[in-house]
Amino acid sequence: MSLAEFALIDRIRARSRARDDVVLGIGDDAALLQPAIGHWLAVTADTLNSGVHFPPETLPEDIGWKALAVNLSDLAAMGATPVWGTLALSLPEAEAPWIDAFADGFFELADAHGWQLIGGDTTRGPLSLSVTAFGQVPYGQALRRDGAQVGDDIWVSGTLGDAAGALWLWREGGLDVTRAAQDDGMEYLRQRLLRPTPRVTLGHALRGVANAAVDISDGLLADLGHVAARSGVRAQVWSDALPISPALAHLLGNDVARDCSVQGGDDYELCFTAPAHHRDTLHALALGVSIKCIGRVVEGSGVYCDGYDGLRGYQHFGDDDAG
Amino acid sequence: MSLAEFALIDRIRARSRARDDVVLGIGDDAALLQPAIGHWLAVTADTLNSGVHFPPETLPEDIGWKALAVNLSDLAAMGATPVWGTLALSLPEAEAPWIDAFADGFFELADAHGWQLIGGDTTRGPLSLSVTAFGQVPYGQALRRDGAQVGDDIWVSGTLGDAAGALWLWREGGLDVTRAAQDDGMEYLRQRLLRPTPRVTLGHALRGVANAAVDISDGLLADLGHVAARSGVRAQVWSDALPISPALAHLLGNDVARDCSVQGGDDYELCFTAPAHHRDTLHALALGVSIKCIGRVVEGSGVYCDGYDGLRGYQHFGDDDAG
Numbered sequence: 001m002s003l004a005e006f007a008l009i010d011r012i013r014a015r016s017r018a019r020d021d022v023v024l025g026i027g028d029d030a031a032l033l034q035p036a037i038g039h040w041l042a043v044t045a046d047t048l049n050s051g052v053h054f055p056p057e058t059l060p061e062d063i064g065w066k067a068l069a070v071n072l073s074d075l076a077a078m079g080a081t082p083v084w085g086t087l088a089l090s091l092p093e094a095e096a097p098w099i100d101a102f103a104d105g106f107f108e109l110a111d112a113h114g115w116q117l118i119g120g121d122t123t124r125g126p127l128s129l130s131v132t133a134f135g136q137v138p139y140g141q142a143l144r145r146d147g148a149q150v151g152d153d154i155w156v157s158g159t160l161g162d163a164a165g166a167l168w169l170w171r172e173g174g175l176d177v178t179r180a181a182q183d184d185g186m187e188y189l190r191q192r193l194l195r196p197t198p199r200v201t202l203g204h205a206l207r208g209v210a211n212a213a214v215d216i217s218d219g220l221l222a223d224l225g226h227v228a229a230r231s232g233v234r235a236q237v238w239s240d241a242l243p244i245s246p247a248l249a250h251l252l253g254n255d256v257a258r259d260c261s262v263q264g265g266d267d268y269e270l271c272f273t274a275p276a277h278h279r280d281t282l283h284a285l286a287l288g289v290s291i292k293c294i295g296r297v298v299e300g301s302g303v304y305c306d307g308y309d310g311l312r313g314y315q316h317f318g319d320d321d322a323g
Numbered sequence: 324m325s326l327a328e329f330a331l332i333d334r335i336r337a338r339s340r341a342r343d344d345v346v347l348g349i350g351d352d353a354a355l356l357q358p359a360i361g362h363w364l365a366v367t368a369d370t371l372n373s374g375v376h377f378p379p380e381t382l383p384e385d386i387g388w389k390a391l392a393v394n395l396s397d398l399a400a401m402g403a404t405p406v407w408g409t410l411a412l413s414l415p416e417a418e419a420p421w422i423d424a425f426a427d428g429f430f431e432l433a434d435a436h437g438w439q440l441i442g443g444d445t446t447r448g449p450l451s452l453s454v455t456a457f458g459q460v461p462y463g464q465a466l467r468r469d470g471a472q473v474g475d476d477i478w479v480s481g482t483l484g485d486a487a488g489a490l491w492l493w494r495e496g497g498l499d500v501t502r503a504a505q506d507d508g509m510e511y512l513r514q515r516l517l518r519p520t521p522r523v524t525l526g527h528a529l530r531g532v533a534n535a536a537v538d539i540s541d542g543l544l545a546d547l548g549h550v551a552a553r554s555g556v557r558a559q560v561w562s563d564a565l566p567i568s569p570a571l572a573h574l575l576g577n578d579v580a581r582d583c584s585v586q587g588g589d590d591y592e593l594c595f596t597a598p599a600h601h602r603d604t605l606h607a608l609a610l611g612v613s614i615k616c617i618g619r620v621v622e623g624s625g626v627y628c629d630g631y632d633g634l635r636g637y638q639h640f641g642d643d644d645a646g
Contacts (some may be wrong), residue, residue, distance in 0.1 A: 023363055027553070028468050029400035029538055030367035030458065035358035040346055044353035045409035045455065047444040077352040086368035088411060088453035119455075121370040126448060130411035132368065132455040135353065145351050215352055230350070 008094045008122055012087075015103045016117040017110070022084065031118035033084060033134075040142060042080035042135040046070045050127035054194075055170060055177050060098050062177070062194040063129065064105030070217065071133035072113060072198035073268040077215040079143040079207040080135030082113045082200065087120035088130040094122070113200060143206055143213035143272065148231035152211055152273035154295035155282065157199050159245040160220060164264025165252050166193035185247030192245075196268035202287050206272055209281060213272035219265045225303045227273065234300030237262075239307050241294045262308050273297050331417045331445055335410075338426045339440040340433070345407065354441035356407060356457075363465060365403035365458040369393045373450035377517075378493060378500050383421050385500070385517040386452065387428030393540065394456035395436060395521035396591040400538035402466040402530040403458030405436045405523065410443035411453040417445070436523060466529055466536035466595065471554035475534055475596035477618035478605065480522050482568040483543060485515035487587025488575050508570030515568075519591035525610050529595055532604060536595035542588045548626045550596065557623030558596075560585075562630050564617045585631050596620050 013026045023032035035041055048067050050056050067087070075082050087106075091098075110117065115133070166189040169175035174186075177194060181187040199215075206213060212231055214223045220237070228235045242261040249257045274282060282291060295305075336349045346355035358364060371390050373379050390410070398405050410429075414421075433440065438456070489512040492498035497509075500517060504510040522538075529536060535554055537546045543560070551558045565584040572580045597605060605614060618628075 024465070024467065029397040029536075030365040030403065032401070032460070032465050033364040033366060035364055037360065041356040041358055041364075042353040043356060043407070043409065043442055043457075045411055045442045045444050047411045047413070047446050047453075049413070049446050049448050052446060052448070074352040078355070080353065084366070086366065086455045088368055088370045088455075090370070090372070090451060119366055119368045121368050121453065123370050123372050123375060123451075125372050125375070125451060128413060128446075128448060128451065130370075130444065130453045132409045132411075132442075134366075137355070142347070142355050144347065213352075 008099055011096065011099055012103055012117070015107045019083070019114065019116045022116055022118055025118050033118065036136050039136040039138055042075055042078045042137055042142065043132065044071055044074035045130065045132040046074065047128060047130040058177055058194065060101035061105035064102040065109050065195050067129040067131055068106055068109045069196045069198050069268065071131045072109070072115070072200060073196065073215040073217070075133055075135035076198045076200040076203035077143060077213050077270055078135065078137060079141060079203045080137040081204070082115040082133060082135045084116050084118045085131055085133035087117060089120065089122045090125040090128040091122065092124065092127060141207045143203065143210055145212055145214050145227045146230040148212035148227050148233050148273040148297050149275065150233055150297055150299050151276065152297040153276055153279065153293045154235055154237065154271065154273050154297060155291050155293050156243060156269055156271045157202055157289050157291050158267070158269040159243045159248070160216065160267055160269060161257055161260030161264040162189050162192035162245055162248050163196065163266035164260040165189050165248045165257065168252065168260070185251050188245065188247040189251065193266065196266065198268060199270045199289060202270055202289055205285050205287055209278050210272040210274045213270055216267045216269050216271055217265055219263045220261070220271065221263060221303050221305060221308065224271055228301060228303055234298045235295060235303045236298050237295035237303065237305040239305050241292065243290065243292045262305055331422055334419065334422055335426055335440070338430045342406070342437065342439045345439055345441055348441050356441065359459050362459040362461055365398055365401045365460055365465065366455065367394055367397035368453065368455040369397065370451060370453040381500055381517065383424040384428035387425040388432050388518050390452040390454055391429050391432050392519045392521050392591060394454045395432070395438070395523060396519065396538040396540070398456055398458035399521045399523040399526035400466060400536050400593055401458065401460060402464060402526045403460040404527065405438040405456060405458045407439050407441045408454055408456035410440060412443065412445045413448040413451040414445065415447065415450060464530045466526065466533055468535055468537050468550045469553040471535035471550050471556050471596040471620050472598065473556055473620055473622050474599065475620040476599055476602065476616045477547070477558055477560065477594065477596050477620060478614050478616050479566060479592055479594045480525055480612050480614050481590070481592040482566045482571070483539065483590055483592060484580055484583030484587040485512050485568055485571050486519065486589035487583040488512050488571045488580065489516035491575065491583070508574050511568065511570040512574065516589065519589065521591060522593045522612060525593055525612055528608050528610055532601050533595040533597045536593055539590045539592050539594055540588055542586045543584070543594060544586060544626050544628060544631065547594055551624060551626055557621045558618060558626045559621050560618035560626065560628040562628050564615065566613065566615045585628055
């Protein structure tokens with residue numbers, strides 16, 4: 001498919017916006033970029049496979065959005081500003097309508113963040129998308145997993161468990177991921193699964209305020225567990241403090257909703273810790289996203305959540321992700 | 324395979340050396356890197372799929388080497404120094420011996436170039452390896468495809484067609500890629516296919532000397548065609564000037580050897596153009612790799628090679644690569 005292949009790359013390239021700091025974009029042996037002085041480069045790489053990280057029937061525009069969103073979410077969790085990245089796309093067939101729809105979703109999110117695609121590769125094979133995304137963060141201001149301090153509050157953004165709830169409904173046959181749901185609550189959950197919002201603005205605002213941060217991709221317990229392990233502390237979570245959307249509670253009931261919020265992955269909200277004296281600051285940030293205090297950092301190790309002791313995090317529905 | 328998955332990542336991480344400019348390596352939401360002042364960042368991404376870019380029975384240590392080599396070759400073609408990169412690895416099963424052998428080959432080459440793995444993702448699926456590699460090159464000194472000038476000599480490094488010759492022998496059943504060949508010439512070709520040498524040192528030396536450069540991954544005609552197209556010139560190649568190894572000529576005969584050298588891909592030698600007044604400089608560079616003048620840049624468009632007019636470049640043996 002070599003000729004179609006080049007046409008395919010051109011089709012994707014034509015959609016990418018041009019940043020001033022890209023000296024040379026797609027089309028040479030490598031792209032050339034001008035890193036900002038005084039900044040670290042943040043780099044993350046995540047792969048989505050069909051049938052593992054999203055239902056096989058998911059629409060290409062939603063796949064495009066999500067493939068980039070999960071990577072921008074990692075940059076958000078570092079407090080970094082997204083700048084550039086690459087895409088390795090494996091496709092069973094190179095069909096122009098599929099590519100165009102994929103690009104619609106991918107570049108809708110890319111453009112919203114001023115992020116430029118600067119390279120990649122397309123090969124024939126089972127549908128798989130690997131994005132490597134770069135961000136920039138001023139020296140010394142990155143949010144890391146290893147900075148949580150005893151006494152810190154534990155916070156999360158948005159609501160938890162919505163994506164897991166949507167998957168639960170999809171598995172039960174109650175949710176069609178390929179079309180808008182009639183029910184408003186159902187549609188809300190569907191959007192939360194297919195179109196997660198990377199919390200980039202919140203990540204910026206947390207620089208200099210939060211001591212540690214992580215994005216919730218594998219579930220609150222699993223991801224907060226990484227923070228606790230790397231910081232050498234214990235995370236104490238109050239299960240009745242977890243933010244749950246009305247839609248999730250209504251459609252799945254309080255008990256299942258709670259389970260989803262504790263263990264469900266794929267929400268891409270931020271979980272962070274901050275000293276108690278920053279409480280007012282945090283509430284005043286007015287970031288367009290709600291944040292809620294859900295626990296406290298204490299001495300010890302591991303994550304404790306009343307009623308959920310000993311449970312591990314959510315596995316992606318195909319049981320197959322490295323995080 | 325989640326627990327095995329984390330063990331697998333740890334297994335790979337333990338093998339990666341630590342560069343001083345890596346502030347934070349694998350293990351957080353993103354790695355943090357300190358770009359060198361006064362340098363551009365060069366970024367390339369290439370995917371290898373089993374059965375498409377290498378024979379399915381290829382040993383893991385050879386797959387590891389090649390997955391990185393094809394990317395470092397792209398950096399070499401830009402005149403860039405390899406620094407860091409990510410690996411997205413899709414594996415049918417996470418078997419420790421396979422991973423260890425893969426890491427042997429991958430890090431043998433990485434360490435030789437002081438290149439550090441700083442992130443990645445592992446998923447279950449058909450064997451596929453996507454590397455995104457970063458290099459650094461001083462401002463304004465990158466070798467690009469668009470700089471060839473009328474009157475330039477056209478040069479290539481090493482010998483051409485060896486990898487294509489090895490694949491030809493493998494297809495005919497005459498070459499086992501999984502073990503050393505008894506015949507010295509056969510073994511030479513096998514190594515050329517499985518363990519290509521990225522010409523990083525040559526790429527450095529060509530900064531300020533060459534006007535344009537490309538690495539030969541899809542075949543001389545195809546890759547030189549990119550240079551001609553982007554530079555707005557015509558490349559005139561003398562087919563009897565092409566450097567052919569004694570092993571290739573001996574095992575495949577002069578005619579097939581010539582075909583391989585003109586159209587064969589996967590050699591990962593550099594092809595570059597330079598003004599005639601640099602001829603003595605180039606021969607004096609003593610780079611540990613032979614270079615040979617094979618043609619001239621003239622006015623016009625396209626690539627002309629006597630006896631091969633109208634032919635396109637080599638397709639990877641599975642007919643499925645984007646370059």
